[in-house]
Amino acid sequence: MGNSFGRLFRITTYGESHGTAIGVIIDGCPAGLAIDEDLIQDELTRRKPGQSRITTQRKEDDRFEIQSGVFEGRTTGTPISLVIYNKDQKSKDYSHIADKFRPSHADFTYHEKYGVRDYRGGGRSSARETAARVAAGAIAKQLLKESGMEITAYVSQVGDISAPDYKKMDLSLIEDNIVRCPDTNTAEKMIQLIDKVRKDRDTIGGVVTCIAAGVPAGLGEPVFDKLHAELGKAMLSINAVKGFEYGSGFEGTRMRGSAHNDEFFEEKGKVRTKTNFSGGIQGGISNGEDIYFNVAFKPVATIMQDQESVNEQGEPVTVSGKGRHDPCVVPRAVPIVEAMAALVIADHYLINKVSKSE
Numbered sequence: 001m002g003n004s005f006g007r008l009f010r011i012t013t014y015g016e017s018h019g020t021a022i023g024v025i026i027d028g029c030p031a032g033l034a035i036d037e038d039l040i041q042d043e044l045t046r047r048k049p050g051q052s053r054i055t056t057q058r059k060e061d062d063r064f065e066i067q068s069g070v071f072e073g074r075t076t077g078t079p080i081s082l083v084i085y086n087k088d089q090k091s092k093d094y095s096h097i098a099d100k101f102r103p104s105h106a107d108f109t110y111h112e113k114y115g116v117r118d119y120r121g122g123g124r125s126s127a128r129e130t131a132a133r134v135a136a137g138a139i140a141k142q143l144l145k146e147s148g149m150e151i152t153a154y155v156s157q158v159g160d161i162s163a164p165d166y167k168k169m170d171l172s173l174i175e176d177n178i179v180r181c182p183d184t185n186t187a188e189k190m191i192q193l194i195d196k197v198r199k200d201r202d203t204i205g206g207v208v209t210c211i212a213a214g215v216p217a218g219l220g221e222p223v224f225d226k227l228h229a230e231l232g233k234a235m236l237s238i239n240a241v242k243g244f245e246y247g248s249g250f251e252g253t254r255m256r257g258s259a260h261n262d263e264f265f266e267e268k269g270k271v272r273t274k275t276n277f278s279g280g281i282q283g284g285i286s287n288g289e290d291i292y293f294n295v296a297f298k299p300v301a302t303i304m305q306d307q308e309s310v311n312e313q314g315e316p317v318t319v320s321g322k323g324r325h326d327p328c329v330v331p332r333a334v335p336i337v338e339a340m341a342a343l344v345i346a347d348h349y350l351i352n353k354v355s356k357s358e
């Protein structure tokens with residue numbers, strides 16, 4: 001029912017924002033993979049709330065516990081179960097919206113679909129669920145790293161403030177500032193904008209750019225499971241995502257084929273392309289160049305202002321923003337985008353092992 005993702009490297013997440021815990025079962029992770037638990041914790045810490053003044057002040061330390069599937073530091077080939085207990089739920093903060101629909105949140109659609117919902121913190125529709133994805137993605141990243149693949153994301157836009165192209169920046173600087181933009185000047189402007197938006201009791205959107213490097217040619221299953229289609233689904237499944245584009249994306253529509261075509265050349269016995277408007281994917285299959293894509297996030301729904309809405313009885317009500325919320329979610333979305341990319345690429349890396357006879 002939409003809670004599982006992937007075919008060979010398959011995850012199922014469970015849990016709600018204000019329930020006992022959230023977690024993930026990973027089935028299909030190959031046996032013998034060395035698991036570095038510190039790396040899983042690092043990823044969760046990059047996503048967790050309360051990490052800086054520009055994120056929500058909910059205080060979760062997001063410590064995880066591996067309950068199965070790992071023995072003496074290595075995967076055993078059995079399901080890996082990983083749980084994160086919820087600690088700082090303040091469910092009272094949500095009693096004022098128990099039967100009201102927050103504009104542009106998931107309250108109305110969950111109510112219409114199921115007839116019953118856990119309104120506390122948005123229940124299952126809360127982005128708290130993405131902590132489980134980040135934990136699973138951290139294991140997928142470790143699998144990919146063994147084969148020389150690395151996934152890196154950063155904030156490339158907040159409101160109308162944009163960073164330069166990824167090739168013109170030093171991506172090792174991403175974690176040097178709280179907004180996770182590797183260009184220091186742009187980062188400063190982004191932080192000022194988020195501070196202003198927070199003071200205005202409002203929210204603002206932005207873009208996360210992601211690069212998967214070292215991905216070999218051959219990943220992706222035409223025709224319906226093209227690699228970019230799988231990445232698109234993964235990204236569009238993240239809360240508050242409104243758009244996905246890879247390679248030249250929508251900008252490419254302004255170009256001519258003569259400028260857009262990626263000419264081939266040979267380098268050290270490997271076929272390469274001079275340019276990479278294809279975004280590392282042609283015909284739905286990776287071509288060995290960097291895979292890069294953009295993910296657009298909306299300004300999230302909860303604003304600290306009064307808004308008009310209706311309740312479950314259809315009566316007019318006022319919804320007032322309360323509780324602890326993110327004025328701009330993109331800095332915290334960076335590890336989520338990386339995790340979803342790692343899950344897709346790990347899955348297709350395993351699937352591709354059976355695509356031709358040796």
Ligand SMILES: Cc1cc2nc3c(=O)[nH]c(=O)nc-3n(C[C@H](O)[C@H](O)[C@H](O)COP(=O)(O)O)c2cc1C
Binds near residue numbers: 056126240326
């Ligand atoms: C990291 C992250 C944090 C979020 N925090 C909030 C929040 O504090 N308040 C809010 O209204 N929405 C927040 N959202 C977005 C909601 O989860 C999302 O908008 C909601 O589930 C409705 O889904 P949709 O926007 O995809 O249609 C967050 C999203 C992400 C990725």
